[in-house]
Amino acid sequence: MTTQPQTAWPENTVARYLTVGGATVDITHDTRYASDTQPNISHAQCNGCPAYTNSGWSAYADRWDNGSAGADSAACAWAQTHAETCRALPKPA
Ligand SMILES: [Zn+2]
Numbered sequence: 001m002t003t004q005p006q007t008a009w010p011e012n013t014v015a016r017y018l019t020v021g022g023a024t025v026d027i028t029h030d031t032r033y034a035s036d037t038q039p040n041i042s043h044a045q046c047n048g049c050p051a052y053t054n055s056g057w058s059a060y061a062d063r064w065d066n067g068s069a070g071a072d073s074a075a076c077a078w079a080q081t082h083a084e085t086c087r088a089l090p091k092p093a
Contacts (some may be wrong), residue, residue: 014042014072017079021087023048025079029068032056042071044079048088053078 009016015027025046029039032054045052055074058067 012039015076015079017076017083019046019048019083019086019088021048021089023086023088023090025083025086027072027075027079030054039066039068042068042075044075044082046079046082046086046088047090048086051082051086 010026010028012028012030013026014029017025017027019025023046025044028043028045030041030043031037031039032041040057042055042057043052044054053075055071055078057071
């Protein structure tokens with residue numbers, strides 16, 4: 001097994017998955033609408049192909065996690081599944 005060189009993660013990245021194709025799937029906290037002032041979704045984006053998913057945070061904004069924990073696990077579960085099957089290569093920079 002080869003090791004992935006450690007590179008800096010983009011800001012707001014909370015989790016990262018390595019796909020079988022060598023790309024990454026990043027989980028970030030983002031806003032649903034441009035007018036939102038606080039993060040309210042967990043966004044999973046594959047950097048090898050256009051696939052992504054958004055999980056909205058629960059409405060309990062006063063919770064310890066701002067409602068993000070459930071959305072994070074949903075986004076991570078999607079990322080894990082996608083990473084196991086995606087063979088798209090990241091575009092060279
Ligand atoms: Zn992909």
